[in-house]
Amino acid sequence: MEFLSSRLIIRPVDRQRSLAFYRDTLGLAVFREFPGGTVFFTGNGHLEVSGRGHGPPSPDLAIWLQVRDLAAAVAELREKGVPIVREPRLEPWGLRESWLADPDGIRIVLVEVPPEHPMRLDSRKP
Known part of the structure; x- marks a missing residue:
């Protein structure tokens, strides 16, 4: 398929x-x-x-959106009056995340991938 x-x-x-x-x-x-x-x-x-x-949406549903700069994105959203549901933090899996919600309550996870995270590493052999 x-x-x-x-x-x-x-x-x-x-x-x-x-x-x-x-x-x-x-x-x-x-x-x-x-x-x-x-x-x-x-x-x-x-x-x-x-x-x-x-x-209401299922609490199991989330929209994952990657941003370049989480602090800047959260600051911009605050300026627009968007409530931040969860403040930015470094998660155990190595990503920086913050949460907000859309008008219906769908959780939106804003994600910044730090430079040292495995998602950013080139796994090809030299």
Whole structure:
């Protein structure tokens, strides 16, 4: 089986409110729009906001977004009035993370990969 592309699809309770959050507050660029939905770029992935949700999101769901500078990203979000659910910290697995939530309560994990983390190391043999 070969997979060519992927995206995360969320069904917000209030689509316009969520569109404003992802587009204007987080600053995600629009990949495409269609009747009833918008797809955003999320680095090398996509986030589709479409349809209508009918309840709170599962606490098991999280959107993982990598940023270059976590402290700067959190400061920018604070300036925009976004509540930070969990302050930046270094996790046991070596990533710096901070949490916030979208208008429906979906957890968004902002991640900075430190220079010394294995995800940044070149594993090719010299």
